[in-house]
Amino acid sequence: MVDFIMGIGLSLPIVMSTGIAAVTGVSQGVSEQHKQNADAANTTRMLKFHIDTCIDPADRKGTAAVLHDGIVTLYDDKLWVEAKSPDTGWPVNDKHHPFTGFYIAYPDDNRPTTRGLVSTITVDPPMLNWTYIDKDTSELKYANRSGSIEHHVGSWDWTSEDNDSSITFDEWEGFMAVEEKPGEWALYFDLNDDGLKKHKKGRKTVEVTLNRRVITGQEVNKWGLKEEGNIGFKSTREV
Template sequence: MVDAIVGLALSLGLVAPTAVSVTTGVAQGVSEQHKQNADAANQTRMLKFHIDVHIDEKRRKGKAAALHNGIITLHSDKLWIEAKDPETGWPVDATHHPFTGFYLAYPDDNRPSTRGMVSTITVDPPMLNWIYIDNSTYALSYANRSGSIAHHVGSFDWTSDANDSSITFDSWEGFLAVEEAAGKWALYFDMDDDGLKAIRKDKKAVEVSLVRRVVTGQEVNKWGLTEEGNMGFRATKEVDKISGKNKG
């Protein structure tokens, strides 16, 4: 249990370098989210999910056809679109970690309140990183707070309150799959709404929708988030007290 809390706190960058306990540091991140949880819709944004890929039928041509019904994975510092096992719902390549995360308020006093998105990047301990859009390349990447804070960290959201809703950034589904190498497709965001012409150059690109698939039970446990608590650990009285849930 201690390993899980340490991993979560350090990877999210919520623990101060001075004598602040790990539990307190994680609770500060939870407290930031509680400020936004004025309604049930915000609270459901902390449900854990994988990300599946949908491509409109008219765009399922050539190489792009293989991306439809794929899954988002994290490796080599980027988010990728890969084949999904239809029986397990996990990546065909078992060495690649599927996105397994949720929405969480990004802790930064120097910017307006922003809804970020986090994912586990390892299973044991269940390390969480922030998802961000690189300022220069517009590729979707992941890092701890210090590695993500200079980039576009939000606001992430979804298109509806259904479990299979699509992910948005800045209220728009502007995601593109770009073929980085033969058969290897990375996830980008069309920040300038120009098809990433200057960035991708002669690389093939296709518009994709990112469909949120809520996960439960053993599927959650396998990829680093347990059933107990939205952050993947059992909330203690100390966490509840700091985060404002327990006024007693």
């Protein structure tokens, strides 16, 4: 694995010490690196995917109707849910970039190996950012490594090995959509499992399921990733 992948800052742990401390440090470093290598070698986790959304039938009314069979997009440094074209499977608003990403270990020597989640944020030039949960607001956001590292960056996973399985964070599905403006729904994560009591601020909230939709071929290329290889292109800046 190269020291950087698409600029997302993947680095290998380096231990410099002596005696028993050195042996212990090296052992821990090797163990963590084995975990990272195993995850990177899991081609299933490296499959690129969009994120579709689903909500309970009882909530599929009014402005919340867009949340069922919608698509997750990235703009203004946050993740949103909006209408999906039934013909293309892409956002109706073609100015908004659909989530197009995959799982990969987050590079941070100061925390246990954590599975991160990256997405392209632009097509030309192609750039990847980390998806994270803001530690203060519980919003789902995206940023480069320096912008994400102080927040909740993982562990991201899925509910099953099926291609259309649901996304999880910290081993559960606690995602909610908040109507920040009429018809504009931002994604949050209910970290305290209290219905976003601190953050809803009188706004409408709806529980939402995030489903992986694996993508291939020209569709992958259209949104800034290439089908072959782990990533498919070099970084244009730190991510």
